[in-house]
Amino acid sequence: MLRRVHSKHYGHEWNVAAAVLRGCNTKELLKEYFSVMGRRFGIFFEVFPYGKRMQEATDLDSFLDSAIEDMKEDKWLIQNGDTFELTERGEFEARKMLAELENSGRLLEKATRAETVSRVTIVVHFILAALKLPTAILSGSVGLLN
Known part of the structure; x- marks a missing residue:
């Protein structure tokens, strides 16, 4: 080699x-x-x-x-x-x-395939939802909860 x-x-x-x-x-x-x-x-x-x-x-x-x-x-x-x-x-x-x-x-x-981009988008949405839910409950924000 x-x-x-x-x-x-x-x-x-x-x-x-x-x-x-x-x-x-x-x-x-x-x-x-x-x-x-x-x-x-x-x-x-x-x-x-x-x-x-x-x-x-x-x-x-x-x-x-x-x-x-x-x-x-x-x-x-x-x-x-x-x-x-x-x-x-x-x-x-x-x-x-x-x-x-x-x-x-x-x-x-x-x-950059459509399948990969879709999967990443779904995962990101779930992560954002997981972060927003406790924040909405703690702050009492109905708008954030929606």
Whole structure:
């Protein structure tokens, strides 16, 4: 089993590793991938840099250069000329991140189902009734009792 290496830019490496795992094995393909992902969320301008890297990166190119260098240092990525390939560790981390995203999506989907929302609503109403009844009796409030 691979040991998890903590990097100060772990999230950035995950993003790039997932893109390489999906076949974006050159810098141009990575740039296109991040542009497409931004457009899917309604972002039609360059949003890089973001987060703590704002001081380090001024655009998508420098963001990618920095992430790629970090990935090479952490032994996640091998560069052969203009192409990139994930190492066993890089592939493991990318698949792990994607699995966590899928799991989060399933939990969110389950939590927002009509059945789940209805059950939670009924439980909340019973809890509120249990709190209001003794308060109404102690205060003598007919309005609260209703």
